[in-house]
Amino acid sequence: MTAEPLLTGRGVVKSYGQIPALRGVSVDVAEGEIVAVTGPSGCGKSTLLHCLAGILTPDAGEVSYRGERIERRSEAERSLLRRSEFGVLFQFGQLVPELTIAENVALPLMLGGTGRRQAHTAALTWLDRLGVAHLADDLPGAVSGGEQQRTALARALVTEPRVLFADEPTGALDTLAGEQVLDHLLRVTQDQGTAVIIVTHDARVAAYAAREFALRDGEHDPSGVGIGSVRRGRRARGEVATEARAR
Amino acid sequence: MKPGALLRLALAGSRTDTLRVVLTAVSAALAMLAILAAATVVAIPELGSSPDDAAAWNVQYTVAYLREPGLRPGVTVALVLLVIPALVLAAQCGRLGAPARDRRLASIRLAGATPRQTMTLVAVETGVASALGALIALGTYLLGRRLLHNPGPDGRLVLPTDVLPPWWVLALLTASLPLLATGIAVVALRRVSVGPFGVVRRQRAESPRIWPGLLVMPGIAVIAVLEPISAYADNRDVALPAAVFLGLVATGALMTVIGVVFGTGWISHRAGQTLARYARRAPAMLAGRRLMADPWAGSRAFAVVLTCVAFGAAAAGVKAAFAANFAVEDEANRLTAEANGEEFVPRTDLDFYYNAFDLINVAVAVAALIAAGGLLVTIAEGIVSRRRTYAHLSASGVPRSVLRRATMWQALAPVVPASVVAAVAGAALPRALFGSSVTGGGYDSVPEVTLSVPIPFGDLAMLSGGAVVVVAAVVMVSLLFLRPSTHPSELRTG
Ligand SMILES: Nc1ncnc2c1ncn2[C@@H]1O[C@H](COP(=O)(O)OP(=O)(O)OP(=O)(O)O)[C@@H](O)[C@H]1O
Ligand SMILES: [Mg+2]
Numbered sequence: 001m002t003a004e005p006l007l008t009g010r011g012v013v014k015s016y017g018q019i020p021a022l023r024g025v026s027v028d029v030a031e032g033e034i035v036a037v038t039g040p041s042g043c044g045k046s047t048l049l050h051c052l053a054g055i056l057t058p059d060a061g062e063v064s065y066r067g068e069r070i071e072r073r074s075e076a077e078r079s080l081l082r083r084s085e086f087g088v089l090f091q092f093g094q095l096v097p098e099l100t101i102a103e104n105v106a107l108p109l110m111l112g113g114t115g116r117r118q119a120h121t122a123a124l125t126w127l128d129r130l131g132v133a134h135l136a137d138d139l140p141g142a143v144s145g146g147e148q149q150r151t152a153l154a155r156a157l158v159t160e161p162r163v164l165f166a167d168e169p170t171g172a173l174d175t176l177a178g179e180q181v182l183d184h185l186l187r188v189t190q191d192q193g194t195a196v197i198i199v200t201h202d203a204r205v206a207a208y209a210a211r212e213f214a215l216r217d218g219e220h221d222p223s224g225v226g227i228g229s230v231r232r233g234r235r236a237r238g239e240v241a242t243e244a245r246a247r
Numbered sequence: 248m249k250p251g252a253l254l255r256l257a258l259a260g261s262r263t264d265t266l267r268v269v270l271t272a273v274s275a276a277l278a279m280l281a282i283l284a285a286a287t288v289v290a291i292p293e294l295g296s297s298p299d300d301a302a303a304w305n306v307q308y309t310v311a312y313l314r315e316p317g318l319r320p321g322v323t324v325a326l327v328l329l330v331i332p333a334l335v336l337a338a339q340c341g342r343l344g345a346p347a348r349d350r351r352l353a354s355i356r357l358a359g360a361t362p363r364q365t366m367t368l369v370a371v372e373t374g375v376a377s378a379l380g381a382l383i384a385l386g387t388y389l390l391g392r393r394l395l396h397n398p399g400p401d402g403r404l405v406l407p408t409d410v411l412p413p414w415w416v417l418a419l420l421t422a423s424l425p426l427l428a429t430g431i432a433v434v435a436l437r438r439v440s441v442g443p444f445g446v447v448r449r450q451r452a453e454s455p456r457i458w459p460g461l462l463v464m465p466g467i468a469v470i471a472v473l474e475p476i477s478a479y480a481d482n483r484d485v486a487l488p489a490a491v492f493l494g495l496v497a498t499g500a501l502m503t504v505i506g507v508v509f510g511t512g513w514i515s516h517r518a519g520q521t522l523a524r525y526a527r528r529a530p531a532m533l534a535g536r537r538l539m540a541d542p543w544a545g546s547r548a549f550a551v552v553l554t555c556v557a558f559g560a561a562a563a564g565v566k567a568a569f570a571a572n573f574a575v576e577d578e579a580n581r582l583t584a585e586a587n588g589e590e591f592v593p594r595t596d597l598d599f600y601y602n603a604f605d606l607i608n609v610a611v612a613v614a615a616l617i618a619a620g621g622l623l624v625t626i627a628e629g630i631v632s633r634r635r636t637y638a639h640l641s642a643s644g645v646p647r648s649v650l651r652r653a654t655m656w657q658a659l660a661p662v663v664p665a666s667v668v669a670a671v672a673g674a675a676l677p678r679a680l681f682g683s684s685v686t687g688g689g690y691d692s693v694p695e696v697t698l699s700v701p702i703p704f705g706d707l708a709m710l711s712g713g714a715v716v717v718v719a720a721v722v723m724v725s726l727l728f729l730r731p732s733t734h735p736s737e738l739r740t741g
Contacts, residue, residue, distance in 0.1 A: 046738070055642045055735050055738075079645075081644070083643065083645065088639075088643045088644075090642075098536040098539070100536075103532065103536070107532075107645075108644070108645075110529045110532070111529050111646075115527065116528075
């Protein structure tokens with residue numbers, strides 16, 4: 001871990017009406033690091049992710065990116081930050097159904113002011129990297145769930161963000177498709193040196209991560225036995241990745 | 248699924264569902280009030296001919312439109328015209344929040360809601376809601392005619408509160424209106440398909456053909472041959488029955504309007520293709536792709552607005568033809584007076600005729616307003632049913648302004664050309680009927696005068712410009728739904 005973390009949360013508190021979702025959570029993410037956020041359903045994983053990504057504003061506490069506070073910035077500034085420095089990946093349903101696969105990936109670049117032709121070329125490069133270039137002209141509804149997620153991953157990474165936020169990105173996929181998406185995710189983010197914060201229920205997914213951050217009832221649970229630790233040991237020996245490819 | 252279970256499911260809904268039922272009932276009530284007003288005007292008794300061979304006036308009314316038998320049919324037509332947009336509004340309200348209900352049906356999976364069951368549900372719901380609306384309107388009408396019945400000091404009335412249509416007419420209207428609304432709702436629903444995850448597209452919609460739009464041409468042609476036909480009949484001394492003449496006018500006008508509406512599907516698709524191909528920025532690209540994906544959504548929603556434009560344009564054309572006729576007469580009289588060394592007095596009773604056109608313009612404006620209500624429901628529904636995608640886009644940093652602009656592009660790209668087409672087609676009808684010039688005089692010592700009928704460009708520009716402004720205003724209002732639809736709580740998958 002480098003001296004100054006890329007992204008930090010300090011005592012982040014967030015409630016929905018009377019329901020407390022986060023009760024003061026602190027977390028550091030270093031440049032290029034992969035952190036798995038785990039915990040039982042309803043413990044506040046998604047809420048933490050949204051607070052760190054500047055999608056939600058916490059009720060109390062601080063969120064800093066590159067040493068600068070972001071949680072009190074205007075929606076417009078946070079939106080700009082999200083489309084330039086961050087990438088987000090959800091479980092499903094994030095592609096625009098009417099745009100082609102390539103246009104979906106080109107969209108963030110066009111929003112950043114890149115010309116359409118150039119954005120299209122860059123989109124094709126990314127689709128190729130994720131093995132779905134042959135689907136470039138199809139609509140999202142016409143391709144498989146795994147292919148949709150790979151497209152969504154391409155869209156999240158096409159702007160070359162420094163942090164990728166992924167909320168159960170394989171939650172709606174079968175095992176094989178899920179492994180493929182994760183393989184791609186890890187390979188590409190490691191190539192780019194992108195930090196990854198990935199929310200998951202799944203031990204297999206947690207096993208890919210370098211570090212596990214367990215939550216329980218809206219609080220960090222340092223004693224939380226890492227659900228991915230067993231697998232992580234195996235992955236260190238290169239077993240999980242080969243297993244995924246063998247399938 | 249048993250009808251009982253279906254009905255319970257239909258009613259066990261959220262606030263949106265309640266709102267949908269209420270709005271459906273309100274628009275059905277609006278339609279019912281318009282048709283009751285029309286029936287009341289029809290019920291005003293004809294007093295027969297007066298000594299000077301003119302139909303006698305119903306002098307108990309203060310307003311000329313009610314007093315003069317010659318003007319009442321125009322009033323009736325204007326009122327009946329209002330029924331159409333109100334009924335379409337009732338049918339469009341049936342879509343409000345419907346995706347949520349469809350999802351509920353799908354998720355409860357009482358054997359899963361098949362499209363047919365969804366259809367039945369919509370039919371039952373619209374039927375019940377509009378029957379309720381019709382009954383409320385009938386009550387309001389019966390109560391209102393008592394409350395509003397206050398003769399002035401001279402015993403005269405502003406409204407025809409002294410006549411009541413026969414009871415069987417009232418019963419027939421109350422029964423048939425919900426049936427009509429249900430029919431329209433079912434037809435409007437045919438092509439919509441919503442999966443458990445919201446709007447899903449597997450393939451591009453088939454691109455609409457241009458030929459249904461070309462129906463405008465034979466529509467105008469039917470009207471254009473009327474003049475030669477009646478001239479031919481005159482020459483042969485056969486009287487062309489008025490019913491045939493009016494039937495042909497109605498057929499031509501209907502074909503033209505249907506052509507405009509279907510043509511809008513084609514225009515939408517074309518506009519979408521052009522945007523999708525040449526757009527350099529994201530909003531136009533999004534709008535273009537959406538128009539291509541469902542070109543009919545737009546034309547369905549805009550149909551009534553465009554019909555209003557076509558109708559207003561036709562009225563403007565008729566007015567221009569009338570004005571030219573009067574001008575020719577005046578000019579012939581002026582020349583005659585000049586030749587005889589007399590003083591020429593121009594006609595002064597023209598305002599009377601022009602007032603009739605004002606009445607039609609008011610009806611068109613009211614119809615357009617009601618249509619705008621339907622459009623609002625459709626556009627807002629389009630935003631709300633995409634809220635998951637919108638929330639995801641917003642979370643990944645797509646500014647709301649981009650989504651706003653995309654919605655605006657999507658509405659205006661087809662409406663701008665379509666409203667021009669509607670205005671041109673509408674104005675072409677009276678031109679086909681009356682020709683582009685009028686000739687008068689030419690008898691006895693009166694010289695023959697020919698004047699060309701001016702194309703009412705000003706009126707046409709007002710109409711199509713007005714349509715564009717109305718649509719833009721509706722989009723702005725519907726964009727109020729964008730903020731809640733991009734809220735992070737929509738990101739929750741549970
Ligand atoms: N918009 C909301 N309104 C009300 N309560 C909410 C909202 N979003 C989350 N909550 C509540 O806050 C708590 C934390 O929710 P969160 O979605 O962060 O949990 P999670 O760990 O991501 O759960 P899951 O694994 O099921 O996705 C839960 O109790 C949830 O019910
Ligand atoms: Mg979650």
